[in-house]
Amino acid sequence: MEYVIKTNNLCRQFSSVKAVNNLNLNVPKGSVYGFLGPNGAGKTTTIKMLLGLTKPSAGTIQVLDQSAPSENYLHRIGFLPDVPNFYSWMRGDEFLTFVGQLFDIPKAELNRRKAELLEITGLKGVKTKIGGYSRGMKQRLGLAQALINEPEVVFMDEPTSALDPIGRKEILETISIISQRSTVFFSTHILTDVERVCNRVGILNHGELIREDTIAGLHQDYANNAFRLGIIGDPAPFIQELKTKAWVQDVHEEKDSLLLTAFDIKAVQHEIPSLLTKHELGLSKLEQVEMTLEDIFVRLVKS
Amino acid sequence: MKNFGTMFAKEIKEYLRTYKIFVVPGLFLLFGLTSPIITKLLPSLLGSLAEEINIILPEMTWIDSYGQFFKNLNQMGILAIILTTMGTIAEERNRSIAQLVLTKPVSRTSYVLSKYVANLLLITLSSILAFFAAWFYTDVLFTGTIFLNGLGATGVYIVYLAVILALIILASAMTKSAIAAGGLTVLGLVIFNLLPLFSKALSKYSPAVLTDYIYQVAGGTAVSSEVCGAIAFAAGTIIILLATASLLFSRKEL
Numbered sequence: 001m002e003y004v005i006k007t008n009n010l011c012r013q014f015s016s017v018k019a020v021n022n023l024n025l026n027v028p029k030g031s032v033y034g035f036l037g038p039n040g041a042g043k044t045t046t047i048k049m050l051l052g053l054t055k056p057s058a059g060t061i062q063v064l065d066q067s068a069p070s071e072n073y074l075h076r077i078g079f080l081p082d083v084p085n086f087y088s089w090m091r092g093d094e095f096l097t098f099v100g101q102l103f104d105i106p107k108a109e110l111n112r113r114k115a116e117l118l119e120i121t122g123l124k125g126v127k128t129k130i131g132g133y134s135r136g137m138k139q140r141l142g143l144a145q146a147l148i149n150e151p152e153v154v155f156m157d158e159p160t161s162a163l164d165p166i167g168r169k170e171i172l173e174t175i176s177i178i179s180q181r182s183t184v185f186f187s188t189h190i191l192t193d194v195e196r197v198c199n200r201v202g203i204l205n206h207g208e209l210i211r212e213d214t215i216a217g218l219h220q221d222y223a224n225n226a227f228r229l230g231i232i233g234d235p236a237p238f239i240q241e242l243k244t245k246a247w248v249q250d251v252h253e254e255k256d257s258l259l260l261t262a263f264d265i266k267a268v269q270h271e272i273p274s275l276l277t278k279h280e281l282g283l284s285k286l287e288q289v290e291m292t293l294e295d296i297f298v299r300l301v302k303s
Numbered sequence: 304m305k306n307f308g309t310m311f312a313k314e315i316k317e318y319l320r321t322y323k324i325f326v327v328p329g330l331f332l333l334f335g336l337t338s339p340i341i342t343k344l345l346p347s348l349l350g351s352l353a354e355e356i357n358i359i360l361p362e363m364t365w366i367d368s369y370g371q372f373f374k375n376l377n378q379m380g381i382l383a384i385i386l387t388t389m390g391t392i393a394e395e396r397n398r399s400i401a402q403l404v405l406t407k408p409v410s411r412t413s414y415v416l417s418k419y420v421a422n423l424l425l426i427t428l429s430s431i432l433a434f435f436a437a438w439f440y441t442d443v444l445f446t447g448t449i450f451l452n453g454l455g456a457t458g459v460y461i462v463y464l465a466v467i468l469a470l471i472i473l474a475s476a477m478t479k480s481a482i483a484a485g486g487l488t489v490l491g492l493v494i495f496n497l498l499p500l501f502s503k504a505l506s507k508y509s510p511a512v513l514t515d516y517i518y519q520v521a522g523g524t525a526v527s528s529e530v531c532g533a534i535a536f537a538a539g540t541i542i543i544l545l546a547t548a549s550l551l552f553s554r555k556e557l
Contacts, residue, residue: 048556052406053402053406054556054557055556071305071408074407074408077406081399081402081403083399084399084403085399085400086403087313098309099407101306101309102309102409103407103408142403
């Protein structure tokens with residue numbers, strides 16, 4: 001598999017806080033990679049290191065086979081920050097011209113790309129200065145400027161987090177379009193967005209990558225072997241014993257039930273009844289759970 | 304120096320759109336127009352203010368007119384430049400615009416230098432424009448005005464401004480706050496003004512001494528070797544300030 005972003009033991013420390021800790025990312029070419037994590041997990045710091053805006057404390061970065069931080073790959077990437085800010089005195093099309101000139105795009109080609117991107121982002125014909133744009137319009141302009149050089153990799157830092165549902169929908173649709181020709185590396189904590197557009201995820205927590213897989217891989221590992229048990233009685237000793245069993249992957253106590261993830265489904269079916277009898281507990285329900293990405297994410301982060 | 308031209312063109316366009324291109328030259332022009340008139344009217348103004356007291360003032364000359372003009376530029380002109388330029392990098396960092404631009408193929412040196420050169424062009428043209436206005440009115444109101452003395456003094460003044468501008472750019476590259484950048488610039492100016500106290504060479508050539516040379520060149524009493532030495536010293540100072548600004552900005556996390 002060809003990777004367009006690779007990091008090796010990447011670290012970033014701010015005084016005593018390890019914002020990113022031994023991060024090993026592998027982003028395959030052509031993927032839409034959801035870089036997931038709760039607020040403060042280190043997502044933005046990682047993106048800044050990948051773009052050369054922040055220097056790593058340790059470790060190495062490779063973007064498009066170039067060692068980072070370097071100016072050598074900047075003409076091949078696009079970047080949309082979480083809250084894009086522009087020169088407020090410019091119009092949107094002027095900003096795209098300015099960015100296009102920075103990439104040295106010939107005038108005719110630049111005009112063609114500008115027209116196409118303004119059309120895609122719904123900013124065609126907008127003559128207002130950027131200072132008068134709404135948040136959503138700025139986000140769409142941010143997306144257009146990130147794509148003006150037809151980048152091989154597009155970095156997006158929480159592109160939808162500040163948008164209303166319609167704005168989010170529009171941005172996600174645009175991401176789907178650009179994913180046909182670019183790799184998209186997209187940080188977020190909105191899981192429904194990831195499920196909608198990403199085919200691969202990296203889950204970051206406290207600066208550490210706790211899981212990197214395809215969406216299908218995550219579901220395969222967690223979806224079919226999860227059970228929800230309704231217990232009648234005090235479940236504490238039962239949970240204690242479950243945790244000692246080799247076939248149990250994880251036990252998570254919910255409000256009125258237990259969420260059990262197992263390595264061996266048959267063991268659940270055969271051993272749970274005897275364990276319940278042993279602990280003199282009743283069973284109100286036993287159901288196989290179709291876990292959402294949110295369930296998986298919460299469990300991974302909490303564990 | 305990647306993309307210096309595009310960044311420079313953007314700066315000039317920004318001056319046009321935000322009216323900075325009219326504000327700075329307009330202010331300078333105002334000093335150029337009013338300084339000779341104030342100089343000419345000063346004796347009668349003072350006389351009318353204190354009718355009981357007999358104030359005897361020597362007759363004002365074209366040298367006094369030039370002197371008044373450069374005094375105004377040295378005070379209010381420099382203040383205006385600090386106020387209009389102190390946020391040039393700091394504000395763009397603070398608002399994350401620098402982040403967006405510097406993830407494109409733009410070197411940080413180009414980014415810093417484009418701002419310096421564009422501002423230098425603006426203050427050079429403003430100073431020349433103001434000088435022509437001052438010279439015209441001085442020539443109309445006083446006899447014996449020497450054009451070249453004023454032009455030479457304007458040249459020295461521009462060199463002095465170039466040093467201050469480099470100081471502002473350095474201060475702006477060091478911080479995210481425009482106000483802090485302004486404060487750092489004032490601190491730098493204080494240090495520049497203290498330098499002549501430390502050695503004989505610095506008392507002749509340090510940038511702060513350029514303000515004395517401006518008046519001497521205007522009055523025709525300057526020693527050209529000393530002025531040239533100070534200009535060369537100023538050029539060296541500018542290079543050091545800009546190189547430091549570029550280096551510090553390259554190491555800044557955005």
